[in-house]
Amino acid sequence: MIKIIYILLFTTAAVFLETALRTYGVILPLAAPLVFYCAVAFGPYYGAVTALLCGCGLDFLSGHTHPVTAVTLGFVVVFAMFWLHKVESESVSLHVVPGALLPLIAWLPAAFFVSGTSLDQILSHASDLVIACILSAFILPVVIVVLDALNKRLEIELYSNAKIRLRYFK
Amino acid sequence: MPSFTLRKKQMTPGTVIFIICAVIFGLLLMLALYNTFRRAAARISGDYYFPYMKVIKKAETALADQALLSHSKITLAKAVERLQKENTELATKTALLMTLQEENMKLRELAGITQKGIFKPVFAETLVRDPATWSELFTIDKGSEHGINTGDLVVAPAEIPSTSRFTVAVVGRIKSVAKHTSVVCTVISNECNLSVSLPASQVSGVMEGTGLSAGLFPSVKFLPIKGKYRNGELVTTSAFSEYCPPGLYVGNLAAWSDGTVSVEKDHIFAESRLKPLINPDEVRFVAVYSRTRKR
Numbered sequence: 474m475i476k477i478i479y480i481l482l483f484t485t486a487a488v489f490l491e492t493a494l495r496t497y498g499v500i501l502p503l504a505a506p507l508v509f510y511c512a513v514a515f516g517p518y519y520g521a522v523t524a525l526l527c528g529c530g531l532d533f534l535s536g537h538t539h540p541v542t543a544v545t546l547g548f549v550v551v552f553a554m555f556w557l558h559k560v561e562s563e564s565v566s567l568h569v570v571p572g573a574l575l576p577l578i579a580w581l582p583a584a585f586f587v588s589g590t591s592l593d594q595i596l597s598h599a600s601d602l603v604i605a606c607i608l609s610a611f612i613l614p615v616v617i618v619v620l621d622a623l624n625k626r627l628e629i630e631l632y633s634n635a636k637i638r639l640r641y642f643k
Numbered sequence: 644m645p646s647f648t649l650r651k652k653q654m655t656p657g658t659v660i661f662i663i664c665a666v667i668f669g670l671l672l673m674l675a676l677y678n679t680f681r682r683a684a685a686r687i688s689g690d691y692y693f694p695y696m697k698v699i700k701k702a703e704t705a706l707a708d709q710a711l712l713s714h715s716k717i718t719l720a721k722a723v724e725r726l727q728k729e730n731t732e733l734a735t736k737t738a739l740l741m742t743l744q745e746e747n748m749k750l751r752e753l754a755g756i757t758q759k760g761i762f763k764p765v766f767a768e769t770l771v772r773d774p775a776t777w778s779e780l781f782t783i784d785k786g787s788e789h790g791i792n793t794g795d796l797v798v799a800p801a802e803i804p805s806t807s808r809f810t811v812a813v814v815g816r817i818k819s820v821a822k823h824t825s826v827v828c829t830v831i832s833n834e835c836n837l838s839v840s841l842p843a844s845q846v847s848g849v850m851e852g853t854g855l856s857a858g859l860f861p862s863v864k865f866l867p868i869k870g871k872y873r874n875g876e877l878v879t880t881s882a883f884s885e886y887c888p889p890g891l892y893v894g895n896l897a898a899w900s901d902g903t904v905s906v907e908k909d910h911i912f913a914e915s916r917l918k919p920l921i922n923p924d925e926v927r928f929v930a931v932y933s934r935t936r937k938r
Contacts, residue, residue, distance in 0.1 A: 489695045496699075496772050533688035534696075535773035536780040536818065536826035538834075539681065584775035588855060598774060 475627055476515060480523050483507055483620075488530035495535070500601045501608055504531060505579035506572065506616045508546050512553035514624070514632040520550040532583075541583045548578050563636055565614050572613030576605040682819075689786070689821030696770050697784060762796075762888045762932040765789050769927055770824060778855050778923050779832035783931070786823045790933040793817055796837075796880070796887040797827050799929045801921045803892075812892040812920040813837065813880060814929055825931070828852070829923035830861050830893070839863060839893055839917075840881035844870050847881045850893060850917055860897055860916040868913050872905045874898040878917055888932055894919040 484507065491503040504527035512520025528543025556571050581602065585595055621631045630638070711719070767783035785791055794816055801812040815829035816837065828834040833854035840847040848866040863878060876896040882889035897918040898904045905913040 485692075485695070489692060492692070492696065492771055493699050495774055496696075496770075498772075498774055498777075500774055529684045530688050530692065533685040534692050534771050534782065535776065536771075536782050536828075537773070537776070540684065587773070588775045601774065 475629055476519065479627070479629070480511060480515075480519065480526070484523060484526045484530065488527055488534070491531060492534050498601075500576070500580060500598065500605045501612075502576045502579045502605060503612070504528075504542075505546060505549050505575040506609065506613045508549045508579075509553045509556075509571065509575065509613065510616055510620055510632055512550040513557050513635045514620075514630050517550055517554055520553060521547060524550055532587075537587050541586045542579070545579050545583045548582075549575060552578055557635055557639065563633065565617055565633070568614045568617060569610045573606045573610035575609050575613065576602060580605065685819055685826075686821040689782070689824040689826075693770075693784070693821075693823040700768060700770065700784065761935045763790065763935045764798075764930040765791055765933050766928070766930050767825075769929070776832075776855075778859070779829055779834075779852075780818070780826060781829075781923075781926070782824050782826050783929060784824060785931065786825050787820045788822050790935070791817055791820055791825050791931050792933060793820055794886045795934070796891070796932045797929050798891060798932065799921055799926050801892070803920070810892050810920075811930070812894070814921055814923060814926050816886075817931060827929070829926075830917075830919050831855060831859055831923055835861075837887065837893065838881045838884040839878050840889075841866070841870075841872070841876055841878055841896070843876050844872060846870050847883060848912075850878070860918060863896065863915045863917050864908070864912065866905060866913040866915060868907060868911065870905070870913060872896055872913070872915055874902075874904050876904075886934070892920050893917065 484504070487504040487507045491501065494501050494503075508520055508524045508527060511523040524546035525540075525543050528546045529540045531542045532540045552571065552574070560567075581595070584598065585592075588595065617632050621633055624631050765785050767785040767789075769781045770784040771782040773780065783797075796816055797814045798811045799814045800809050802809055813830060815827045815832065815835050818826045818828040818832075818834060820826075830837070830850065830852055831854070832852045835850075835852040837850040838847065839850045846867050848863045850861050850863050852861045866872065874896060878893045878896060880887045880889050880891045880893060894917045896904055896915050899916070905915040908914045
């Protein structure tokens, strides 16, 4: 129950902040790091639910006809599982790498689809995308540290224990 | 072994047809469920996030008001005087137009002509925009509880080029409505179609948005093939649609780079392109013409 309320609360915050920034022309995926975190910490099913809620919120609030972002955030869940299973390092600072890739996975395909597969439109946002990648690279480790600190108090699963749980249950 | 041979023989053509029909039915059901889910999720998202997005707009307005207070009293007093003068002029014009409207309704009744729809403007502000669809879609902070319906016309004030006069010009149409919010598809969007007329040529056509990938010029289709159209010719909303008040400024015909204003399509109609009067990128405050009375 706590996990569900936790996901709903942070989904609302992430969608609200990301949409507010988009309204001012700033592209900064905040839902993608949350989906990445939930997928690794709580499992792929929770990650998928978070992706669906965030994607539907982001797309329908912006007026898009189809929840394409929900699909691209699903790719983030797949990427998160890949990172969990294939990457040996547990260092939080190494999460700069997946953080930098999140805008390319979560925002770029959705933007390409909703803009009518217009490459010109995407190229016009190329500089925004570069900045989004740089910022997201730092946001993901911060999200992991902050949410893990909160999860410890709430006594729910931690991101930093995900690999240990994986080894234990293997 | 004999039972296995018997099972293989039971795949009759009827069974195959049944399986195919079941698969098609399943796909149609999934499509129907997806459409229902999409509409419900769109309404829920719009209403759920509305209070949070509105807080940002209120904070923005409060900051703008504080910035206004930084001006000198003389500047503010002059602005108030100018606005009072404009308000008095507009009120006088509105009173005259109301008289003409009532006269029009009485004459239509006497002549036995169907009454036109009455439109009530609902004023709104843009709430959410997405950089990927900045020129094509935006969300406003009014919805069905304010009387807005899908298909209603959205307008904003604009300056007529090479004059100092302001008019109201078409921005787009309402694409979908939730209780507190509505999504507007602009004239650029390929989801926006509008019945238009060219008063100078006395013809009508249909304006279709072409999407940002095709440029910022919507198409004006189904014009009479033998018409002579001029570059810069005025395009307004037509009286054929019950969703739109007629006579509102949409834009002007724009010639292509080779100077042609219209091209022949399928030997049936002529097609031209429109330069909208309003740039949808810069719109912030809009009015939605909601129908209070249908034909």
